[in-house]
Amino acid sequence: MDAPQRPPRPAPPPPAPRRSPPGLPPGSNTGDVLQQIMAITDQSLDEAQARKHALNCHRMKPALYSVLCEIKEKTVSSIHGIQEVGPPDAQLLRLDNMLLAEGMSRPEKRGRGASAAANAATPGGHPNEGGLEHSDYRAKLSQIRQLYHSELEKYEQACREFTMHVTNLLQEQSRIRPVSPAEIEHMVGIIHGKFHSIQMQLKQSTCEAVLALRARFLDARRKRQNFSKQATEVLNEYFYSHLSNPYPSEETKEELARRGGITVSQVSNWFGNKRIRYKKNMRKFQEEATIYTAKTAVDATEVRGPGRQASCTSGQSPAPPGPLAPLTVLRTWRLDGPPVFTHTPHTESCLSFQPRSGWQVKQMPTTSPAGNPGSVPSDASNQVLGRAEKRTL
DNA sequence: TTTGATGATTAAGA
DNA sequence: TCTTAATCATCAAA
Structure with missing residues (x-):
């Protein structure tokens, strides 16, 4: 397949006079400015703030901005081509169903509700038999549930914070480069997707833990003791x-x-x-x-x-x-x-x-x-x- | 470690 | 749903 025809590039502008812009070290040109932008993350916060301010006041900024806009226009189509996060897949549904069946879907509440949920999740359907082993099983199940919800909450909070951070960052960056709302939304989608996969791993681990606990409990139940x-x-x-x-x-x-x-x-x-x-x-x-x-x-x-x-x-x-x-x-x-x-x-x-x-x-x-x-x-x-x-x- | 006893589980059938 | 029959897995004595 032939490569798409590109519009003829205009001839590169004559090199700018190598004069130091105001607020920047002597000898800075466009290349230097770009290099400073790239290196800004390696600097301390104060240094970066000062450098950012200097860049904002740089006389080349409008020109640089328009170039970035041009590049943006060319790449924006690829952003539009990216699919949004689709509906939850079968595996996630399966995990959710299992967590629901095991009484994991809701955080444990104190009182009767918790024990009822634990009883409902007791294998074998005999919640009142074998008191000690069942209480041990319930305790372990409760432990897993608490851990699951605590981790889930942590991830959700981290997701919120990180999303907010990235949104703020992009809005901040929009002052020096073109950042469209769609792009911010897309970035948020990517972040949510990443946290979504982490959540899935958490759910998977929780399911495995419950299954292991259940297997252990069933094995224990199989162990017999002679009658008195x-x-x-x-x-x-x-x-x-x-x-x-x-x-x-x-x-x-x-x-x-x-x-x-x-x-x-x-x-x-x-x-x-x-x-x-x-x-x-x-x-x-x-x-x-x-x-x-x-x-x-x-x-x-x-x-x-x-x-x-x-x-x-x-x-x-x-x-x-x-x-x-x-x-x-x-x-x-x-x-x-x-x-x-x-x-x-x-x-x-x-x-x-x-x-x-x-x-x-x-x-x-x-x-x-x-x-x-x-x-x-x-x-x-x-x-x-x-x-x-x-x-x- | 071996071996018999025994409680538990499971599939099939009534 | 209960029973039978087979089997598994563990206990406990030798």
Whole structure:
């Protein structure tokens, strides 16, 4: 492509007489003046002010100004070609959305709002579980939020100050060179663009910090701690006393959770694990079943009180062959104390999980050979029975 | 360090 | 939504 035709340049003017202008050192000419302008930034403020004043009064200033105007006219088209800062891109939108989701978009307020926002941002959606870890998570999240907003404010202020500074500078410069409002606006746009990219980096870093915190929290949540002895006993006691139907209702789970000092979901997990592991290896759990059976029987005897014969304990030890020692009592689950058992003397039930047909109970009259497999009331039906739960021992 | 126990998570199915 | 079954990851005893 051919280069655009340039208008013929006028012949350079004859060299100006090498006479020192007023206020400038002797021997100054236009070249010297330009050199002094270029070097003005290297001087001290006072020196620069004095030099600026001298330049403003320089006799060559009008001529220099008109030359600058000419150059400006030639370059102004390139300024018009520069695009303004476009709409926020997809990445910025994504970052903003994420910060909004993490409760980062607004500075933290004291009081309920802050904790509510932190709770809403708690992974897993269980803001009330695992108090210590959650409070730690909230504290860290709050720290990130504070840092983010403090940095954001700093950048915004710096942007404002720098914009004002540059605007003032350009207005000041407009006295010695042509500076159009459009140019000032363009410069402001450039500055905003730079600060915009810094803000994006800040948002990116904040998102990364939140993600890292979340990952760490989730890892920590995955770390397990064995349940307390009491919790294990409460759960095992229920499990082995409901082997025929080891599916506690939601209400019972809550009660077990309260008694064991664990959460309802932990109770659910425990029963899920226990059922499958028991089913897989009943023999292995036989001893445990015997222990809890005996323990429950002792509890029942104690609850029934001295002087009353605990006939249900007979035949419990040693454990008979088969999964469990069969004996059925009715147990009333008390919310505020140990369970109360009522003996059902004429039936026996033995366990429970049949490899082909699932969890079942065989109930047999103690005075006659084994009868047909019977069903045991589900937990729901137990509640119908006034929370008196049929218990197999 | 190894190994079994155990709490938690996840995908699939009812 | 709950359960099962498989699996992961950690704990704790040997």
